[in-house]
Every structure is written in C-alpha cells, then in structure tokens.
Amino acid sequence: MNSLFLFAAIALMAGAAIGYLVRKVQVKAKIDSAENRAEKLLDEVRQKEKEIILSAKDQAIKITEEAKKQETEIRQQILRIESRLEKKENDIDAKSADMDKQRLTLEKQKEELQKIREELLANRDKQISELEKVAKLTTAEAKTVLLEQTERQVKDDMIGLTRKIVEEAREEAEKKARDIVSQAIERVSAEVSSETTTTTVTIPSDEMKGRIIGKEGRNIKAFEQALGVEVIVDESPDTVVISGFNSVRRYVAKVTLEKLIQDGRIHPAKIEEAYEKAKKEVGQMIKEAGEQAVYELGITAFPPKLIQLIGRLKFRTSYGQNVLMHSVEMAKMGAIMAEELGADPMIVKQGALLHDIGKALDQEMEGTHVELGVQIAKKFNLPEIIVNCIAAHHGDVPHGSIEAALVDACDNISGARPGARRDSYEQYVKRLEELENLTNSFTGVEKSYAIQAGREIRVFVEPNKMDDWAAMKLAREIANKIEQQLKYPGEIKVQVIREMRVVEYAR
Secondary structure (H helix, E strand, O other): HHHHHHHHHHHHHHHHHHHHHHHHHHHHHHHHHHHHHHHHHHHHHHHHHHHHHHHHHHHHHHHHHHHHHHHHHHHHHHHHHHHHHHHHHHHHHHHHHHHHHHHHHHHHHHHHHHHHHHHHHHHHHHHHHHHHHHHHHOHHHHHHHHHHHHHHHHHHHHHHHHHHHHHHHHHHHHHHHHHHHHHHHHHHOOOOOOHHHHEEOOOHHHHHHHHHHHHHHHHHHHHHHHHEEEEEEOOOOOOOEEEEEHHHHHHHHHHHHHHHHOOOOOHHHHHHHHHHHHHHHHHEEEHHHHHHHHHHHHHHHOHHHHHHHHHHHHOEEEOOHHHHHHHHHHHHHHHHHHHHHOOOHHHHHHHHHHHHHHHHHHOOOOHHHHHHHHHHHHHHOOOOOHHHHHOOOOOOOOOHHHHHHHHHHOOOOOOOOOOOOOOOOHHHHHHHHHHHHHHOOOEEEEEEEEHHHOOOOHHHHHOOOOOOHHHHHHHHHHHHHHHHOOOOOOOEEEEEOOOOOOOOOOO
C-alpha cells in the first residue's frame, strides 16, 4: 500500500515536472514570436517614417520654389509700377511748366486788355461829350426822352396784346365761367342766406327756450353736435332759428326740435332718440317724394337708390326755386317739345328729371353739380344719351343728341320764366347801391350806372384824366374789387366807357 502511494507520488511529481517543462517551452515560443512581430512592426514604422520625411522634403522644396517665383513676379510688378509713377511725375512736371507759361501769357494779355478798356472808355466819354454838344442834350435828358418814346411804344403794343389776350380768354372761358360762378355763389351766397340756410321753429313759450338751451348750454350743444346745425336762440318771441347749409340736415333738425318740444323732455339722451326718429321720418319723406316724381312722369326704369336721390331734391333750392319741382316742370315741358320735334319723350323726361341730380350731393361732396350728376348716372349704368343730357345742360360739353339740346333749352326756360327765381326787394336795392358806390370810389370815374338787374355796371370815366391803357386797367381793378367785397348771384359785366367829345362851331 505504501509502495503504491509512493509510486503515485513519484508519478505525480514527474508529471508536474514534465508539464512545467512543456509550459516553459510554449512560453518561450510565444515570446520569440512576439519579438519577431515587434521587430517587423518597427521595421515597417521606420520605412514609413523615411517615406514621410522624403515626401515632406519634396513638398518643402516645391513650396520654396513657388515662393521664389511669386517673389520674382512681385518684384517685376513693383518695378513696372515705379516706372509708370516716374513717367507720370515727369508728365506732371511738364504740364506744370506749361501752365506757368500760360499764366504769364494770360497776365500779359490781361494788362493789355486793361489798357485797351481804358482807351475805349476815354474814347466813349469823348464821343458822348461831342454828341451832347451836337444834340444840345445831356446824357440824362437824352435817356429821359428815349425812355418816354419807348414807354409810349411799349404801351401801345401792350394795349393791343392785352386786348387780344382778353378776347381769347373770354372766348375760352365764357362757356365755363357762368356755370362755375353761379354754382359757387349758389352754395355760399349771403344774399339769400336768410331764405335758404335757416329754418324757423315756433315754440309755445319762452320757458321752452330755457329747456332747449339746458343747464350751461348742455342741451343746445348736444343738439348742434348730433345734428350738425347751429341753433340760434335770441330775443325773438316764440321762435328758434336753425341755421345750416345742408337743407336735408336742417329739415331733420327742425323735425327733431319739434318732437322734443312736443314731448317736453329735453336732455342729451332724448335728443339722440328724437334725432333717430326724425331721420327715419325724413328719409321716408324723401323716398315718397322721389316715388311721386317718377310716378307723375311715368318713369319705371330707375332703381330705388336713384329714386331716393331724386327725393332729396325736394329740400334743395336754386335762387328760391325748388329743384325737384323745377326738374318735374322741365320734364313735362320737354316731353311736349320732344313730341313736336320727333325726339324721344321718355329720354327727355329722364334727362330733365336727372339734370340737377348732382345737387342732391353737392353740399356733401367736392365738385360741381354737373360733375356729380354725371358720376351718379354712370354709377347706376344709365344710357350714355342720358349721361350726355346731364353733362351738357350748362354747355360744359357739346350736345350729343336732340334730347340733350331740349333738356338744356327747358332748363333755361324754367329758370328764366317770370317768378321762377327771385331775390328780396331790399337785398336787390342794397346790392345795386353797393355796386354803384364801390365803382364811384375809384379815381377818375365820372359816374356809373348799374343796369340789367345788377348784372352789368357801366362806368363813365373822365377822358382827360385817363388814356385807353388806364381805362383797361380800371376795368380789371373794379372787377377784382367787386369779387373781393360784394356777394352776388351769377356774374357782373364791368363796362368802362371813355368818350372824348370835341365841339366846334362854324359861323
């Protein structure tokens, strides 16, 4: 048993020794293999290092060569630039020398010219002196004579030229001036302001005036602000005056104030409520007036909005003549004339009813009533023949048809008939007196007469104090002063008359 254990122990030791030797051999072999690989890697690294160094040297050589080339080129450019600069400096020096020579030459010429000028002045003085001796006139006297002759000649030429210009201007402006002036005066004229820009409202008592005014004027301020009119509360018994240039707005204010007086309660909130009700009532009244006009004339082609505008003409006047009634009267008259002449009565009716449609808006928009009327007609796509009737009724454009000519003729007939348009007697007399007094205030006026209902002023001047040129100048000055100081409908013709009468007797 013991021998067995001993044998096993020896065998175990022998196996361990053999295993150690085998392991040692294997480790050595691995070490040798690793060393070989390391040697190979070192050789490869050394080879690559040599290649990189050689490549870097080649690149350095190339960069150096390129730098030398660039340096050479830059030096050549610098040399060329220096050469050009040197050439330019030489040119500048040469030019400077030439300029110095020219300056010296000019100075010499200047001295020579100064001498020549002095000689010429001396000769001129000598000649003037000799001329004065021959003419027996001094220079100042000769200048005065020459100026007087020139002034007379120029004045005659100016008179002829002025007459020509004035005639041409009158021919060109006559077609447009009458309508433009009359429309402008119609809108702002003070002569008819008491009749066409104010409305009187009757109140039950003076106590109501206090209510209308309100505490510290609160009610009247609210009323004026809401309705856009001016309320005049003066000492006139039982009346309040509403003033404003917009006739529709003024009538709405009248209805509003009447409602407030009837209710008795007047304060800002109540004013707004009454204003809304009055506006609706007046709007309905305008609509009914337009519908009545087209129904009376048998016109069915107009749209509702255009009929509404026609109704607004009920609140528009022209020198005291109601525009809606004037238009309806024209339409009836024009239809009869159209039937007689073989024209279209319906076209004439429509053109006559709409000829002043621009006046429904001319207090609210810029432009003459003719321009506004044409715009309205085009907006509602009315036929071109009706547009021409509106545009041509004051001669602004030629008549495009016999219907347009009839509308124009009916407008003149309706407006010119006796009693159609009027002005108060007091205003009429006052206007004539102011016109004559203004004319007589000018120096040289002997007498003046206002004729043709104030549409013409004839001025007689003293002939020994005025020549033709002064008479023309006086006519223009009188016309300018009339335009500045007087207000009048239409236009005023200023006619200055210079009459020289020479009387002799044969015995």
